[in-house]
Amino acid sequence: MDAGSTGVSGTGRGPSGVVVVSGTGTEIGKTVVTAAIAAAAVAAGRSVAVLKPAQTGVGPDEPGDAAEVARLAGAGVITRELARYPEPLAPDTAARRSGLATVGPAEVAEAAGKLAAEHDLVLVEGAGGLLVRFDEAGNTLADAARLLRAPVLLVVPAGLGTLNSAALTGEALRARGLTGLGLVVGSWPTAPDLASRCNLADLPAVSEMPLLGAVPHASGSLTPAAFRAAAPGWLAPDLGGDWSAADFLRAWS
Template sequence: MSRLLFVTGTGTEVGKTAVTAALAALAVRSGRSVAVLKPGQTGMAPGEAGDAQEVARLAGPAVTLRELARYPEPLAPDRAALRSGLPFLTLDQVLDCVTGLTAGHDLTLVEGAGGLLVRYDRDGLTLADMARALDADVLTVVNAGLGTLNSTALNAEALRARGLRSAGIVIGSWPAEPDLAMRCNLADLPLDAGAPLLGALPAGVTADPSGFADRAAAALAPALGGHWDADEFARTWAA
């Protein structure tokens, strides 16, 4: 895993925070210093625990947390900023924060809001712009079920169009009883992503922080610090 990794998703509620926490937990367990940045948090009032705090709950207090902008309504960051009257997040804020975090940590994870092209301001600042400015790899969290192939392919096309490197994809929530589409998607998702499938977090993995690092290791591939085997997983759930 590189020293700087952006975590995005093919949409909201796909498991980005769970995957970010899993990456952080495994890095901490291996002895690495870890920082997590949430550039823009929406849908949270001041003082409420946001996504960064959820990462710390699961990965432990050793993780350095940063959040640059927070808006109370659960909307895209640019619209949430407009409605709240609070200032937009700026690219310079992100660059300055990430530069400081990477200088002092072995691994810095940047978790986006929504997907790769969600706007953070009225000029169209996106997570893709942030990753490109920092020459960072991008890990995409995807859904398991029907419809995920199209959204995964569109995300991959957006990455390629912007000259961004894909670190791979991870299924954010794998159910105990996957349906036919989910099982078939294990073979098809890497084709549409143009990148390897590097893990599948079991549904409910974040319910209990005790033993979270062990569950993360079993659900993520060696490239991400775990021991999950994509071929073995595909054989287990062969359609």
């Protein structure tokens, strides 16, 4: 299924169609980055939907990642969650242990396609990394992205160890014929160490993807109004903001 995504709108307003947001691991800022992109798109007058195929580690009545995106980016952002599992594990493992049904790539692609028919931008936020298993057949977020022909935005940590995981994910994308839209540092520290500062220049080289943003540490704790006002300053024009990678590198070199 092709949702008609182009990745970048070509109008200077950021991405359009369907964009898959993945990461090099867990707890690295995917949800906050997704919220920032959504907030920038809404500020530009565009309609936005966020799809969370599998939410893990959250109880039936607790707010999940999609709800957090809506809280930060604004009530105008439409959210949808396909499955929820109580234990904080990979979706396939969490589903097996809970006795609940898994979510396959076709289901993800169908849901994203329907949302894309009604919205300018659909952000599909994965769980963990690109190749985390979603179902019994071993399908992953990469398989859903391939069905959608959607570009993948990779959220990465700032510090030591990120180069290897970014390089491996970039290689996995290219091996599957997927487009890597770019990289965003999910939690840029207030006092970055030497490795973090050096990684700004090295991440694009090892991943073969451009650096498209850096979200400051603890941005998710801002008030929603402050978050929405600041979000465009964390993202490059390709993501709907006015952040400059060259200026950021100069500031931290």
